[in-house]
Amino acid sequence: MSEIKQTFNSSLGKKLIMALTGLFLCTFIIVHVGGNLLLFSGDNGFGFNVYANFLTHFPPIEVIAYLLYLSIAVHALYGLILTVKNRKSRPVGYAVQPKATASWSSKNMGLLGSILFLFIVIHMGDFWFKYKYTNTVAFKEYRTDLATGKTTESAYTPVSADFNHSVSTENNVEIVRLKDLHARVVYSFSQWWYVLFYVIAMGALAFHLLHGFQSAFRTLGWVHRKYTPIVYAIGTWFFAVIIPLAFAAMPVYYFFVYAK
Amino acid sequence: MNGNMNLTLKVWRQKNSQTAGKFVTYKAENISPDMSFLEMLDVVNESLTLKGDEPINFDHDCREGICGMCSLYINGHPHGPKQAITTCQLHMRTFHDGQTITIEPWRASAFPIVKDLAVDRSAFDRIQQAGGYVSVNTGVSTDGNAIPIPKVIADEAFNSATCIGCGACVAACKNASAMLFVSAKITQLGLLPQGQPERYRRVQSMVAQMDEEGFGSCTNTGACEAECPKEIKLTNIARMNNDFFSAKLFREEEIHEESHGG
Numbered sequence: 001m002s003e004i005k006q007t008f009n010s011s012l013g014k015k016l017i018m019a020l021t022g023l024f025l026c027t028f029i030i031v032h033v034g035g036n037l038l039l040f041s042g043d044n045g046f047g048f049n050v051y052a053n054f055l056t057h058f059p060p061i062e063v064i065a066y067l068l069y070l071s072i073a074v075h076a077l078y079g080l081i082l083t084v085k086n087r088k089s090r091p092v093g094y095a096v097q098p099k100a101t102a103s104w105s106s107k108n109m110g111l112l113g114s115i116l117f118l119f120i121v122i123h124m125g126d127f128w129f130k131y132k133y134t135n136t137v138a139f140k141e142y143r144t145d146l147a148t149g150k151t152t153e154s155a156y157t158p159v160s161a162d163f164n165h166s167v168s169t170e171n172n173v174e175i176v177r178l179k180d181l182h183a184r185v186v187y188s189f190s191q192w193w194y195v196l197f198y199v200i201a202m203g204a205l206a207f208h209l210l211h212g213f214q215s216a217f218r219t220l221g222w223v224h225r226k227y228t229p230i231v232y233a234i235g236t237w238f239f240a241v242i243i244p245l246a247f248a249a250m251p252v253y254y255f256f257v258y259a260k
Numbered sequence: 261m262n263g264n265m266n267l268t269l270k271v272w273r274q275k276n277s278q279t280a281g282k283f284v285t286y287k288a289e290n291i292s293p294d295m296s297f298l299e300m301l302d303v304v305n306e307s308l309t310l311k312g313d314e315p316i317n318f319d320h321d322c323r324e325g326i327c328g329m330c331s332l333y334i335n336g337h338p339h340g341p342k343q344a345i346t347t348c349q350l351h352m353r354t355f356h357d358g359q360t361i362t363i364e365p366w367r368a369s370a371f372p373i374v375k376d377l378a379v380d381r382s383a384f385d386r387i388q389q390a391g392g393y394v395s396v397n398t399g400v401s402t403d404g405n406a407i408p409i410p411k412v413i414a415d416e417a418f419n420s421a422t423c424i425g426c427g428a429c430v431a432a433c434k435n436a437s438a439m440l441f442v443s444a445k446i447t448q449l450g451l452l453p454q455g456q457p458e459r460y461r462r463v464q465s466m467v468a469q470m471d472e473e474g475f476g477s478c479t480n481t482g483a484c485e486a487e488c489p490k491e492i493k494l495t496n497i498a499r500m501n502n503d504f505f506s507a508k509l510f511r512e513e514e515i516h517e518e519s520h521g522g
Contacts, residue, residue: 007508011437011477012467012501082477086435089369089476095270095283096336096362098432102481107434109479215480221502223495 045182119201140180189254210240293353328424338428368436390469391462429484435476443500460507
């Protein structure tokens with residue numbers, strides 16, 4: 001066995017993979033939540049649709065996207081491998097369960113991760129897959145009068161089957177034609193059980209990151225009297241409070257405010 | 261009324277590592293609150309012996325909290341419900357009259373049960389032998405204070421050196437991970453000048469042996485730190501990780517580059 005292989009097969013090496021993929025996913029959700037804040041821009045999804053189109057058609061983003069899917073798969077797979085190994089390390093359990101010597105989230109990372117994995121599968125199936133590989137997402141045309149800045153919208157039926165988007169200007173009117181992912185968002189978030197599932201998943205995300213973010217730094221060995229409190233603060237307030245709240249606000253806003 | 265207590269004990273009895281074990285309930289009567297937990301078990305064992313029963317087998321040695329021999333998972337806590345003490349330092353005044361106390365052995369595949377509550381912790385010895393030492397040349401002994409060491413470093417190394425290797429960290433960990441123990445041993449030597457020559461070789465061999473023994477991995481829950489009778493800090497695990505990754509990924513073990521073909 002080569003040395004690199006040996007390193008990543010050791011118990012610490014497997015945790016290193018968990019930490020690195022986990023932190024990469026943390027950086028991803030910052031971008032994801034930032035971009036999705038366009039849902040609150042009140043422009044009937046114009047900005048959001050342009051953003052969705054950019055993400056799916058800009059080559060460097062596509063490369064990072066595949067790296068991202070790989071990270072999710074590896075993070076989940078290694079989580080499973082480690083859990084199985086850890087269970088084997090204690091084949092006979094205790095009759096009396098230990099009481100509150102560790103935080104709830106740290107003891108339930110596997111459960112929280114499983115909820116998140118299920119969420120990611122459903123979430124990607126409903127938006128990413130339908131957007132990229134099916135014709136279930138209709139097209140829309142936005143006409144912006146460049147003199148007044150007013151935008152009007154209408155449905156658009158593409159003439160050719162492989163049309164994906166176009167931007168043109170005629171008579172001082174900018175015409176943008178692209179897939180209307182926003183309509184899909186409106187539709188999905190009009191169903192109460194869907195909204196509930198998203199909110200629950202974001203609760204799981206909050207608790208997963210509450211432990212996961214700072215734990216990754218511990219695994220990497222980056223513990224320092226001066227900086228660890230900062231890592232804890234970022235992990236708690238930014239990753240476990242602000243980001244999940246912002247994500248959860250989207251379905252809630254669409255269900256209660258936008259649909260009315 | 262002398263303040264003595266009557267207790268119900270649920271004790272794990274297992275003949276040897278090959279046979280299945282089970283819980284057996286015993287009455288511990290007229291127990292003084294000033295007794296240690298092990299003395300209480302001595303009293304129970306005495307009555308069992310007098311009745312002609314097999315006494316409960318449990319590990320113990322110094323009975324003053326420094327040898328690391330006693331174990332026992334008492335009511336969901338290694339070394340009982342109190343912080344920073346071993347089972348031998350746990351007194352019966354911690355419990356109340358009529359209480360039921362469940363006593364289990366450490367549970368880990370790397371710690372097979374020898375008999376009843378005693379487990380085989382020689383896995384720890386093998387980890388220690390894999391690298392938990394410093395090599396010292398014979399000859400004239402150097403003065404102890406010849407190498408200056410900052411006090412904070414000396415203190416930190418000493419704090420880690422207080423680990424008695426009892427295995428409570430493994431018992432407390434949901435993954436039966438030995439990382440608190442291993443990292444304490446690595447830190448104790450790795451922080452001091454005398455431990456430097458073997459520092460990166462040590463961390464690799466000790467971690468390899470730890471994996472070999474079948475201990476689980478670390479989820480950084482902190483359960484080990486909370487239950488450690490010697491209050492060994494979780495920081496040690498991060499320090500061990502840092503040394504391990506540094507050794508594996510960045511240090512050169514061979515000075516000369518291998519020749520490629522030619």
